[in-house]
Amino acid sequence: MTAPGPPDEDLSRLAELHGVATSYSPSPDRTVAASATAVAAALAALGVDASTPQAARSALAARERELRERLLPPTLVHWTGTPGDGPAALDALPPGTSLRIETEQGETRAAAERLPAGVHRVTASAPDGRTAEAHLIVAPARLPAPAGRSYGLLVQLYSLLSRRSWGMGDLGDLAELAAWAGRTGGAGFVQVNPLHAAVTGAPTDPSPYRPSSRRFPDPVHLRVENIPEFAYVEDRERVRALLERADRLRASVLDKDALIDRDAVWELKREALELVRDVPLGPGRQAAYADFLAEEGEALEDHATWCALAEAHGSDWHRWPEDLRDPRSAGTARARAELMDRVDFHSWLAWLTDAQLTAAQRAACEAGMPVGIVHDLAVGVHPGGADAWAQQEYFAAGMSVGAPPDAFNARGQDWGLPPWRPDRLAASGHAPYRRLLRALFRYAGALRIDHVMGLFRLWWVPQGQPPTEGTYVRYDAEAMLALLALEASRAGAVVIGEDLGTVEPGVRETLQRRGVLGTSVLWFERDWEGDGQPLPPARWRADCLATATTHDLPSTAARLTGEHVELRDRLGLLTHPLEEERAAAAADTAEWLALLTRLELLRGTVGGHAPSAEEAEAAEIQAVHRFLLSTPARMIGVWLPDGVGDRRPQNLPGTWDQYPNWRLPIADAEGRPVTLEELAASPRLRALIEVLRESAGRPGR
Incomplete structure (x- = not known):
């Protein structure tokens, strides 16, 4: 077996030739050796035996011979x-x-x-x-750049309920928000969470960042009434009963302190969709559906087959009958034939969802948005889901993606996502990645790539081991960036990389050279190489999406008031005494407010009188966004809940069942849910949008 401790010379050389790291740097001044066990495990997942010193020497000789004799890389x-x-x-x-x-x-x-x-x-x-x-x-050589400068709204779609949605925000709401923001506020884009298909369960994992499939969207986001065949369902009494249940479900979520129940929403929508499917498609619609099936081919058939099999055998394919665990087996072929009606049902759902996603982007463009809908690409997929089943040859068995120990998390992180094998990707010309990009760009004006550093390398953690026992594995970043540039240019779409946190040297420069915008969050932008003070606006980078917060961070109101510290204290998440954390947070906020005041972005009075607490808070949030607008950033993102003073983060990293992650509707400062119609009528949100509209130079009314 591989000896404990760091890798020896042969193992290190073998690892280097397969893109497996033997060390990592949690900070610029510190390098940590990866264990020989972690390196050997990563190599094993790549099909390379390094379990003993002799095996490593043999594998090294074979790899050196292969590289020496080959004419071309894959x-x-x-x-x-x-x-x-x-x-x-x-x-x-x-x-x-x-x-x-x-x-x-x-x-x-x-x-x-x-x-x-x-x-x-x-x-x-x-x-x-x-x-x-x-x-x-x-x-x-470069990806498309944004057409001018614009601001936009950032929102988790499920949290955006309207008077027409069925218990969670849907694609009809997205189109409505884009039309309103573009026409009235002069907004240039709306950015949403990943809308990938989820792994269904009891309950379903609500995280949009651990999907069943990144290639196909989730039909839970459908606006059922917008499906043309809905109007022709013959059983109108049953339709009326379904709509009444939808009203009750929506009303229950709009109660204070209520949560979004994704499973209840899907149960209701699925029942309605089964009714709609009984309505025959007209000749034109049938032809369009046939074209969709032909275009998506085997990938859609695999996805729909997984959905049908999951209905029969559960949502983790590892627990299915053995002959169904292989998507190409004779047993799977027989099961697909037996379940063909359900396979067609799920294929039809994918077509309907694709059409409504396309309609949302069309509504955004018709409203004058130069970008439109910004979709989000999650970093990976659920190990039990459709992509992991259908694309098994491309995933590294026995491995999970995560993050190494660093200053923020001494134990590292395990995200529970199987990584792609870089060798299999390269051998296929990165075919699954290419098909994924092409599918997403079909209805996206821009694409945000979560953890964009994953195009360069990912931290692989052997299953059953702590994240500290992982190591980095490198990908062909040049090829992945080239495919990104190719597909984005064909779609005329912008790409934004989420490059927050620890980034290896040279990555941001490479992304910038190729035209991938970065992500800059106000509270993290400080002069870290100097005095640590807030970074003046002129020193911000231009090629970025600049925001005050994200879905994983406190809302701006919570940060300004310090309520994010109180929340973390209630949940036992603080790493220092409460008073110490309060003081640090208050000092951080005070430094930013002092800078806003010096730059004359924060006004002390409202209409000539001293402001109330609510008015003062709204003025500070406006000042924060005036600051963002004073930077050279090409895109300015506004967290939509900030417009009504929402205190609650949508996701609180480090929690699971202690906090209702991914299940909160947008709410006001008192925690009362706010509908899309109320958002559009909110004086506070309108005042914030007016600041952005005028400063960004976009027309509106």
Whole structure:
């Protein structure tokens, strides 16, 4: 077995050649060695035996021989329009090597010809008889940039209830919010949480960041009444009863201190959708559905099959009958045929949801938004869900994604998400990643990538081990960025990377060079290399989405009042005495308010009189956003609950059942839920939007 302690020379070299790290840096001045056990486990997940010193030596010799003898790596990148950004591997081929390139567009080209953008297939034949095939990604050197400067609203869609939604926000609400914000407030975008399909259960995991599938959206977000066939359901009495139940469910969530019950919403919607499905599609709609099925192909069939099998056998495919655990087995084929009606039902749901997502983006664009809907791509998927079942060959068995120990969490983190295998991705030309991007960009004006550093490396934790026993595994970031640039440019979409926290040197610079916007949160922007004071607006980066908070952080009102400290104290989450934490939070807030005052962004009176506590708080939140607008940031994001003084974070990291993560409707300062209609009529929100509209230079009324 691998000896305890750090890796020896052979294991270290073997790890390096497979992109597995043997150390990490929790801070710039400190390097920690990964354990030999963690390194060997990561290699094993990549199909490399390093369980003993002899096995590691044999694997090292085999890897060195493979790299020495191969003509081409599995994936090549060529950035168009930039001299010197061609694939170096082609220049290094032996003299006399012939090349043939089959383009994505179906043409055959010589290597010297100018290639169109796309993912092409290269075949190399060397004079010594060696041959090789590789994928060649030809992509624009930079992603599309935002058209001018704009501000937008950030919202967790489930939390945005209207008088028409059935117990949680839906895609009809999203379209309505975008139309109102664009036309009345001159907003340029609306950013939402991941709308990926969830793993159903009892109860369903409410986190949008641990989905069953990132490729397909969740039909729980459907506005049932907006489906054309809904109007033709014959059993009107049953429809009336369903709508009455929806009214009661919505009313129950709008009570103070009530929570969103996703399972109750889905139970009601599923019953309604079963009724709607009995209505035959018209010829045009049937043709559109057929086109969708053909376009999505095997990926949709796999997803819908998992959904049908989950109804019969539970939502964790690891516990299914053994012959159903393989999506390509004869047993799965038989089960799919037997469950074809349910498979078609779930395929139909995916089509309906895709159509309403497209309609929401269309509503945003028609309202004058230059970006529209910003969708969120979660960093991974649930190990028991549809993607992990259908794409097993691409996932590293026995591994989970997380984060190493750092200054914020000495024990590290395990997110419970299986990582993609970089070797299998590269061998396929990153096909599953490419298909995922293409599907999301179909209805997105922009895409936010959660933990964008995962395009470069991920912290792999062996299952059953603490996060401290993990190590980093590297991905082909150039190829993944090239595919991102390719698909984003085809869609004309912007990309925002969530690059908060510890980021390895050079990553932010690479992302900026390729046109990926970063994420800057006001409270974290300080002069960390100098006096630690709040960073003046002129020193902020331009290529970013600048915000006051996120879904994982306290609302601005909670931070200004210190209520976030009290909440963490009640839940036993403080790492220092309460008074010490209160004092630190108050000092942090005071420094920012002092800067806002010096910059004349914070006004001390309202209408000539001393403000009330509520007016003072609203003025401070306005000042925070005036500050964001005074930075060069290309995009300014406003957390929608900040517009009505909501105190509660949507997610409180470090909690599970102690806090209702991902289940809170937007509420006012007293915790009373606020509907979309009330938000649109709120003087406080309108005043904040007026500040943003005027400063951003966007028209509105």
